[in-house]
Amino acid sequence: MKRHYGRKLISCVAVAAGLSMVAVSTEAYAATLRLAWSQDATGLDPHKQTAFSSIRLLELIYEPLVRLDSNLQIVPAIAESWQFSPDGKELTFKLNPNAKFQNGAAVTSADVKASFQRILDQATGAAARANFLSIASIDTPDATTVVFHLSQPDVPILTSMTSLNAAIVPASEITAGSIGTKAIGSGPFKLDNWVPNSKEVLSANKAWAGGTVGVDGIDVSVLPDETAILASLRTGQIDFALLNDPLVATLVPKEPKLQLTRTPVLSYNVLQLNPSRKPMDQLAVRQAISCAIDRQDVLDTAALGEGKVTGPLTMPLYQTDPSQLFCYKRDVEKAKKLMADAGFANGFTATVIAATGEPPTATAEAQVIQSQLAEIGIKLDIKVMELNVYVDAWLKGNFDMAVALNGGSADPYSMYNRYWTKAGNLQKVANYIDDTLDGQMQKGRVETDPAKRKVIFADFEKHMAEVSPWIWLYTSYGYTAEQKNVQGFVPTPTGSLFGLSKVSIK
Template sequence: MQAHFVRKLISGVVLAAGFGMAAVAMPAQAATLRMAWSQDATGLDPHKQTAFSSIRLLELIYEPLVRLDGNLQIVPGVAESWQFSPDGKQLTFKLKAKGKFQNGAPVTSADVKASFQRILDQATGAVARANFLSIASIDTPDATTVVFNLSQPDVPLLTAMTSLNAAVVPASEIAAGTIGTKAIGSGPFKLDSWVPNSKEVLSANKDWAGGTIGVDGINISVLPDETAILASLRTGQTDFALLNDPLVATLVPKEPKLQLTRTPVLSYNVLQLNPSRKPMDQLAVRQAISCAIDRKDVMDTAALGEGKVTGPLTMPLYATDPSQLFCYKRDVAKAKKLMADAGFANGFSATVIAATGEPPTATAEAQVIQSQLAEIGIKLDIKVMELNVYVDTWLKGNFDMAVALNGGSADPYSMYNRYWTKTGNLQKVANYIDDTLDGLMQKGRAETDPAKRKAIFADFEKHIAEVSPWIWLYTAYGYTAEQKNVEGFVPTPTGSLFGLSKVSIK
């Protein structure tokens, strides 16, 4: 889940001017972006966080080796250059010589090695661990060179390294055991203070190797909901907001002082089934649920039609026409027959969990699904949880069904291997695997020919839609709303807020 999206921001500029008989000019005060969100971060450990609200905060503070830009191209992060060996079994990075952590220490190859050793240590509980299991050893020939020795060619490894969950952290903080209690990265902003569910104060990292930062800091306030954020934007108390509720976002263009940016995203709204629990352990029951769901109706009702019905693969390079997938056209008669074949002609009862605020549409989605499944005799009890409780419950796989917003990736393997491979570290969340899924993921991981990779993952998508461990619903949009004097933010399909490093206030 990750990664998947609800945060809102308050920001603004204070300008001082002298007035009076002599009209003495006063110097302008520092430009601080005032931001607000309604769902706060749930923790500070970049290797463990799955909640979008945590990722959106931490990606301002920490840096991975590489990043994805607005066109899903890999660009420098901590590293300035990288290269695979001809046989694909080594990946070498050259670090930026001027890279520094926010405590003033240089970013070295030793920090990179310690960070990935921590991610690979099962005791850490790193959420992206499965993406890096091909790393056999790490060499550090000098302070700015890191060589990853791989057990096999691993095409999607570089894309996996663009994630915040692969952030480089100081080796000294790992040794001290302070990762998660303090936030010390090499990113554009320092976390000066955090009062959970109240506010964060960030200041610009003047030593950031990524270039000039457009504001001196960011003050983030946690507001009760997105309607409160819109009100704050209207009154000029907020400069910039990342909105997730379509109902609120669609009101922004009506405000003459505000501007809205609307960007398709890779994250996906999904109904996750738990195939380890009866009767979802039966294929026919899972398929009946898939056939009973009208995905477009869920999107139209919960998200005002602001989105696109999707299959499992949401990245443009690999996405296929979802109408070609199993039961993407609602078929209640088929669903009832499948239920009867499984011995549940009279249905059954189950519970679906949803988080408050992430996404804002979660409860509405659950209600539409509840109504649709009632037509085939499934009685759903909706259990809405605070986000931190939901995340803990979700990570334990302790649910019958879950309405979720999960993060996407530019590559299918790095997006899904932690769920749908036998070594995936989120298998206890997915609770389903078969030889076909695992085999296709492994083939796609090693294949270097783009056309062959696309064919492999097309087969993966077709198979997973048919066995229906989850019911993929739709992708939505990312929205940013800002005052018209806020310039320079570039949105990305990942929903990243990293672009705030280039924002300025005119």
């Protein structure tokens, strides 16, 4: 991979007799960041992507109206300001007049309107569609003003708009049908070249309204083996790496030339059951599975204890003590009784799917769970799939059980409504809903009092654990490793790599 440098000559001395030049001091500044990660993007359409590997790439290219900072506060992106009406049924944005797409066109209110119309169109298959169903209409009084008219007050909609899945794309590209075939956003980097499962070449967007990008570009290498990534860091072949495997990440601090950034994240490791399939359609069977799993053992064995056992809510503001939730203390005898009550005293056979590399602990988690469920008679067959095959099966709900790593959010409604409301666009993935869950989500959506919202979602979390459509396991950490001359990267609890926009190499 080619390495680019800019050189600064501080002083030189002319030796008259020999007419030679002697450099007294030279400082070299690398202009291109060499980055490596183990999983490549599965597609370029920001509205459809659910894989973390896709999101990590596309959030460098596309921008939403607003974003979350490292403290989970909403800050400007394409929009420079926003305001709710007193009744909560209008949300008005003022766009940054300097915002431009990477094709040179200004980002206008027409692009915002077209983007959200595309997200709301069921035919698009947008991942976050359910977050925006309160949008009744969109007005564009001028090129830099967008007014969202809502059918009801929608407290979490602003948080939902911070997601890459709510990125603003050019209206012209929507009309041309080219979204997903090329990547044209307004973010800090442009995608110059993509060789799937091999490399990406990005260059700095000199016209980025968010400020000056700290490097001239990023050369990304896809190295499926994270031990190979660590070896490349050791030898100085790469500058920065995204690591997912705690087994590798915990080795980084032992390297004198490297530094590890370790940040608690909102995403969660989970065993997803499919309650539309027998015998997971029976509450007692799902509860038995929950009671039979030792979550701490899964965490300790698969991830070296790098994380903490969690309930459904992982955001600090709403988190509760998991020990207060149904069967979070392993109880094999109770699990066996529940199985017998459901008519499965002798157990049953099921298949669990897991993806290669996302997370890298998935197979190990499946193996620990396989061993634990064997104690109550459940024979679990493990099917490991390539990530793109796994994502396709997952989106179709084509599994008995699935080991998954799912994204988090700063707000419970934004995090879960696509799964646990009757209108949720990922209901096919969840395959479970009841009136209680749907009602709690709707109450939390319109309630403006923070204390009352906390009570609503505490009840939601308790009910979710009791009905056990999924078995929440643990939250872990986001890891990046970099050479010590890489400076300025700020991680976030969402796992975003957007902070690369401000990185410099000294």
